[in-house]
Amino acid sequence: MNIFSLEQIREADRLTILNQNISSDELMERAGARVFEWLHGRLQGNAVRIHVFCGVGNNGGDGLVIARLLMESEYNVKVYIVDFSEKRSPDFLLNLDRIKNMKHWPEHFNGDKGEELPDIKREDIIVDAIFGVGLNRAPSGWVGKLMEHINATGAFVLSVDMPSGLFMNTVPEKGSPVIQAAHTLAFQSPKLVFFLPGTGIYTSSWEILDIDLDKEYLRNIQPEAVFIEKSEALSLYIPRKKFSHKGTYGHALFIGGSYGKIGAVYLSAKACLTSGAGLVTTYMPRCGYSILQTALPEAMVLTDANEEHISTIAFDLEPKVIGIGIGLGKHRATVDAFKAFLQKNSTPLVIDADALNILSENPELVQRVPAKSVLTPHPKELERLIGTWKDDMEKLEKGKAFAKEHDLVLVVKGAHTIVIYNEKLYVNSTGNPGMATGGSGDVLTGMITGLISQGYTPVNAAVFGVYLHGKAGDIAVSNTGYEALTAGGIIDYTGDAFLDLFARPEHQEAGQEAG
Ligand SMILES: NC(=O)C1=CN([C@@H]2O[C@H](COP(=O)(O)OP(=O)(O)OC[C@H]3O[C@@H](n4cnc5c(N)ncnc54)[C@H](O)[C@@H]3O)[C@@H](O)[C@H]2O)[C@@H](O)CC1
Ligand SMILES: [K+]
Structure with a gap:
């Protein structure tokens, strides 16, 4: 709409x-x-x-x-x-x-x-x-x-x-x-x-x-903006092909994790697979190896030489897309590794959490981010990136200017998450307060990465991913209630969110909840 x-x-x-x-x-x-x-x-x-x-x-x-x-x-x-x-x-x-x-x-x-x-x-x-x-x-x-x-x-x-x-x-x-x-x-x-x-x-x-x-x-x-409901989301959906194989749906790589924050990578990788990526590899410090291999046997794991944090970013594969920053931490060696990685990387990125913080502390690095990469900041991370704003309207204006200057897709998280790309605003309709819980953002990063991996354009992956993430959360709360909803629960209901796209025609807009 x-x-x-x-x-x-x-x-x-x-x-x-x-x-x-x-x-x-x-x-x-x-x-x-x-x-x-x-x-x-x-x-x-x-x-x-x-x-x-x-x-x-x-x-x-x-x-x-x-x-x-x-x-x-x-x-x-x-x-x-x-x-x-x-x-x-x-x-x-x-x-x-x-x-x-x-x-x-x-x-x-x-x-x-x-x-x-x-x-x-x-x-x-x-x-x-x-x-x-x-x-x-x-x-x-x-x-x-x-x-x-x-x-x-x-x-x-x-x-x-x-x-x-x-x-x-x-x-x-x-x-x-x-x-x-x-x-x-x-x-x-x-x-x-x-x-x-x-x-x-x-x-x-x-x-x-x-x-x-x-x-x-x-x-x-x-x-001025588009309100993304089921019909808009459905128009973005790319059907799976009969004669396809895992290579058709791309290889996604996640770079992140540090001692005590391996769970973030697990959530992203699982959400990525659940949203349809062909292959997923995670690159993490050694302490994450057994955890991930045990918890998520569908994913492959590459490890850094360091036990507790990432110290160099080097891998011998050609991913279609890289999700980076989840659970990464900001150890000095990690910051250096991230800087060195940006110097040579040309693969599109989905950037979250500490990778966003490193970017905002080193604004010159933003130029090194490949065009059309997706940034998923929560309000504090956004403020660090684009500066403070006097009100919501100014926030959107500054966001538009930032996204345009660097040719990036900006996902401004909130009760109605707004995706900004090329001076256009996409306002999401799904989601609920139960989703304000640790790890929910890691799941979103995983979903967007998974969609890009399958061939969605970065902006469509962001818009569709935000919709699916919220819809999965909405279906989940009808079973769990707000309080008991966890990030893992959002992943569990991702399949239902896909199926819902094809369920009965959308109910008339009547009675929408705002805010
Ligand atoms: N195209 C549409 O969507 C239609 C709009 N219509 C109605 O027209 C409304 C807009 O009407 P108007 O443009 O007359 O504006 P409003 O009726 O919203 O405001 C009244 C007028 O008061 C003045 N004013 C603004 N702030 C003031 C303030 N603080 N103190 C004193 N005066 C102030 C302005 O000149 C303003 O035009 C719409 O919201 C809608 O309800 C409908 O009648 C039919 C069609
Ligand atoms: K009124």
Whole structure:
């Protein structure tokens, strides 16, 4: 599913009106009607009190359409106008007249009358149509107070298009008011901010409503980001061939491990085999030999001369891809070995853990990383690589610039992991908090390496690997619960994650969990 930018939504809006030969107010009616149908389908005429808060722009206009349609179906509706500006949108004004024609007189808030805050009960419903995509500065004092009052009621808050107070392309300053939505109904496409840690917290779940914006235009543009769900993942899948052999699926090598951290290599190697690599070899210090040969007889083991850490990186094979850094440690000899390895290596890499830390401590080494290699940093490792950021948006911008400059695939880990390559963002839909457990990252590195080994391009391997990893975790938790999920458990359910790609058609987006 595509995620569009503010400019793209505005243009789609304009072209829809032009090409479908409708007025802007007809488009607003369509948008409001979709929200009304959503509510009506669930409430079925229930007498619950519905408080509709409308701003004075087009989001507020949508709110007025929703309120009118609810009233026409005899719902118990109260409308409030949050008069935050003298510049009211024409379609807002048109719909305000229509509400007044129904003999309903909205309560106006404009800040200088010291209005009493409305009395709203926990069991009521609030429709938040104060600000939509047009917010361009923090709401002023009294508007913020009203928004905080809404948040404090404990009522179910349904946000129209986006929770009021969120911006499309920046993150609200600390203390800036934002509506805490129970659910958000977004028009046409989800917003990027639903997936970022600092802003995704403002809606517990979200759904999109199709308002039939200009399909031709939306199909032909490069979206701001792509949301990777089953259908996108399936489109990346490469079927196995009947007349194939282990050589067809590549030889993957893992370089890593140190005394006490052999398990990391085991997890990567096993995840790599489980995701379909033809052959796997691990290169590790001598102390890892028996452990790996015993725990994972399917893998081959090469050892360093040193017992406890890697001191030289030398091997006599030609792997298709190398996963490096898992459990590696940062012993001086290991750092030197890694530097020497980068000088002569041209095989694509999947770089994780201590190899990333060595890179960030020696930034000149980044130039030595082969183009299109995959980097899988968690937030701290990312910060060491690209520097600090003021908010999630800046993090993505810096990530894009870094990936572009070095022609690398960057996997920005989080609740919604985002893969960055060639200025494109791929936002993952799968995964859960049970996966925040030691070794989960080693499994991901193993999966991505395994996919590259089989012939997936590095960017596709990263996007597909992140999806599969999360999906395996999601299937696993349905059996283990969050707490008991371990990294090994994610590997155990990788097969189910593959099978799930071909299971019944994807359920409609309804009720997605965000954040
Ligand atoms: N193409 C679409 O997707 C459609 C959008 N519609 C609705 O239109 C909304 C966007 O409407 P608008 O562009 O009018 O913007 P909003 O209604 O989101 O915001 C209101 C206006 O207030 C001003 N403003 C921004 N921040 C302010 C602040 N802190 N204090 C005071 N004034 C402020 C801006 O001029 C802004 O345009 C969407 O979110 C959606 O709900 C729908 O009506 C139909 C179609
Ligand atoms: K809103």
